[in-house]
Amino acid sequence: MKKILKDFVRCGVLGWCMEILVTSFEAFRRREPTLTGHTSVFMFPIYGSACLLRPLCCLLSGLHWIVRGLIYMSCIFGAEYASGRLLEKKGRCPWRYHRAGWNVRGVIRLDYAPAWFLTGLLFEQVILERGKFFSKKD
Numbered sequence: 001m002k003k004i005l006k007d008f009v010r011c012g013v014l015g016w017c018m019e020i021l022v023t024s025f026e027a028f029r030r031r032e033p034t035l036t037g038h039t040s041v042f043m044f045p046i047y048g049s050a051c052l053l054r055p056l057c058c059l060l061s062g063l064h065w066i067v068r069g070l071i072y073m074s075c076i077f078g079a080e081y082a083s084g085r086l087l088e089k090k091g092r093c094p095w096r097y098h099r100a101g102w103n104v105r106g107v108i109r110l111d112y113a114p115a116w117f118l119t120g121l122l123f124e125q126v127i128l129e130r131g132k133f134f135s136k137k138d
Contacts, residue, residue: 007051010126015047018119040094046083050076050123057124065121072120073113080108080116 016039024037053075060068084107087093098106124130 004051007127008048011050011123012044012048014126016044019043042094054127057127069117069121073117076116076120077108
């Protein structure tokens with residue numbers, strides 16, 4: 001249970017940080033001088049739930065990284081869709097993709113596939129503690 005909680009916090013913080021950096025970059029593209037990034041408190045448990053990928057990560061460990069990335073990407077899309085629809089029903093969804101091309105019911109964007117592919121592989125590194133930053137020797 002301790003390991004799951006640790007992974008939940010790691011994934012939640014990592015997700016928050018990635019989202020803040022991405023939204024800051026979008027502000028840069030819009031030429032906003034403050035480069036303000038943002039996220040929502042609702043995003044922490046959504047990103048944190050990536051810790052539930054641990055059994056899948058172990059199961060897929062022998063597969064090529066492209067196959068693993070595609071599977072993780074599909075899982076992330078599924079989680080984003082489910083959480084987005086649930087939050088939307090409650091009037092609390094912090095993202096809205098209705099105006100974006102390649103959206104599915106306004107809660108996922110298929111053009112984010114490369115980002116979710118890489119994010120899944122990054123979460124794998126965090127969950128399995130393969131990255132230097134999260135190694136047990138630190």
